[in-house]
Amino acid sequence: MFDTGLVAAFSHKETPFYYYDLALLQRTLDQAKQAATAHGFHVHYALKANFNDRVLDLIRDAGFGADCVSGNEVKKAIETGFSPDAIVFAGVGKSDKEIQYALDHDIFAFNVESVQELKVIDGLAAVRGKKANVALRINPNVDAQTHHYITTGLNENKFGISHWELGDAIDTLRACQHIELIGIHFHIGSQITDLNVFKSLCVKVNELNSWFDERGFRLRVLNVGGGLGVDYHDPDANSIPDFRSYFQVFADFIERKPGQEVHFELGRALVSQCGSLISRVLYVKHGIKKNFLILDAGMTELMRPALYQAYHKIERLGAPSASEAELVHYDVVGPICESSDCFGKEVLLPPSARGDLIAIRTAGAYGEVMASRYNLRDEIRYVYGERH
Ligand SMILES: Cc1ncc(COP(=O)(O)O)c(C=O)c1O
Ligand SMILES: N[C@@H](CCCC[NH3+])C(=O)O
Numbered sequence: 431m432f433d434t435g436l437v438a439a440f441s442h443k444e445t446p447f448y449y450y451d452l453a454l455l456q457r458t459l460d461q462a463k464q465a466a467t468a469h470g471f472h473v474h475y476a477l478k479a480n481f482n483d484r485v486l487d488l489i490r491d492a493g494f495g496a497d498c499v500s501g502n503e504v505k506k507a508i509e510t511g512f513s514p515d516a517i518v519f520a521g522v523g524k525s526d527k528e529i530q531y532a533l534d535h536d537i538f539a540f541n542v543e544s545v546q547e548l549k550v551i552d553g554l555a556a557v558r559g560k561k562a563n564v565a566l567r568i569n570p571n572v573d574a575q576t577h578h579y580i581t582t583g584l585n586e587n588k589f590g591i592s593h594w595e596l597g598d599a600i601d602t603l604r605a606c607q608h609i610e611l612i613g614i615h616f617h618i619g620s621q622i623t624d625l626n627v628f629k630s631l632c633v634k635v636n637e638l639n640s641w642f643d644e645r646g647f648r649l650r651v652l653n654v655g656g657g658l659g660v661d662y663h664d665p666d667a668n669s670i671p672d673f674r675s676y677f678q679v680f681a682d683f684i685e686r687k688p689g690q691e692v693h694f695e696l697g698r699a700l701v702s703q704c705g706s707l708i709s710r711v712l713y714v715k716h717g718i719k720k721n722f723l724i725l726d727a728g729m730t731e732l733m734r735p736a737l738y739q740a741y742h743k744i745e746r747l748g749a750p751s752a753s754e755a756e757l758v759h760y761d762v763v764g765p766i767c768e769s770s771d772c773f774g775k776e777v778l779l780p781p782s783a784r785g786d787l788i789a790i791r792t793a794g795a796y797g798e799v800m801a802s803r804y805n806l807r808d809e810i811r812y813v814y815g816e817r818h
């Protein structure tokens with residue numbers, strides 16, 4: 431990914447910064463779009479993964495809709511030029527102000543996460559003389575087999591409506607004049623790498639689709655959320671996820687009734703591999719039985735390792751190729767006053783020195799968007815590799 435020209439260009443830049451390879455992003459979007467369109471599927475991009483302006487411009491131009499989790503994300507999607515009728519709004523705690531904003535801009539649908547929220551949307555729509563489209567986010571109790579913190583579809587999770595509340599939900603839907611049920615929505619977790627998990631989800635979707643049908647609700651939309659994982663260990667070999675196999679699972683296992691649409695909300699799979707965090711070695715420290723590479727980037731720029739003990743591949747850029755015997759183990763850490771500010775322990779790298787450039791790969795999703803100013807850090811910068 432980083433040819434010598436690019437590394438030479440980086441060497442003049444102030445670090446740390448996010449580097450986005452827009453050509454790779456474009457190829458990823460093209461493949462995803464093609465694979466989804468082959469089955470007539472609709473994809474809403476989950477803005478929470480990355481709402482960098484240039485990234486969003488490409489995603490909008492590629493014809494994706496937007497999946498938002500806050501009023502500000504809805505606003506960002508609208509300001510970026512996503513069509514309101516391709517914007518969905520999920521979130522377990524939507525405030526009245528956020529709902530009002532979305533109603534005023536006639537978004538496609540609210541993915542509603544509780545019976546109480548249905549009533550609030552109905553009331554706010556009534557004041558405006560509008561009818562809001564809603565999809566019920568249902569917690570299907572399917573184990574995503576991913577990190578505990580990014581599992582969202584188990585009974586113990588706060589997300590969605592549980593099956594024992596569905597009777598109450600349909601009574602509420604029947605009583606409310608200003609909401610219209612258009613579909614059901616699911617999102618069971620993120621960084622899912624075993625496609626069998628999605629087969630289990632399809633079984634639940636089919637059961638619930640029939641359940642609603644039997645009660646006189648003909649659903650237009652089956653929204654299965656996002657969650658497709660990426661390869662953090664080998665980002666060059668697998669720079670584009672296998673979208674064809676992913677969508678094929680849903681094509682094979684979802685039992686669509688006539689006229690029904692299948693919607694997706696991909697985030698990570700679309701933007702992870704195009705982004706890297708580029709940093710410099712500030713200091714090399716030799717501790718007891720340990721070497722530390724202290725970088726000028728930390729958990730404030732990329733929080734995933736500190737938060738989830740997530741693995742990200744770490745590379746030294748521009749290093750002459752070293753034999754295995756020459757490689758050195760380093761704990762690669764940041765400058766923040768937290769011991770969890772560590773990008774990787776015992777990472778094997780060529781011998782490194784102050785000023786060397788380090789790339790932390792697969793950082794395009796949930797990287798820049800989760801950056802913080804803790805320790806009053808500078809705002810994060812970025813550099814774009816242009817489309818070819
Ligand atoms: C409701 C919803 N949809 C979509 C996504 C995007 O997930 P991912 O980035 O794993 O595709 C998320 C985040 O996990 C989410 O909460
Ligand atoms: N922020 C998480 C994903 C959360 C997805 C949002 N529901 C990550 O970095 O993996």
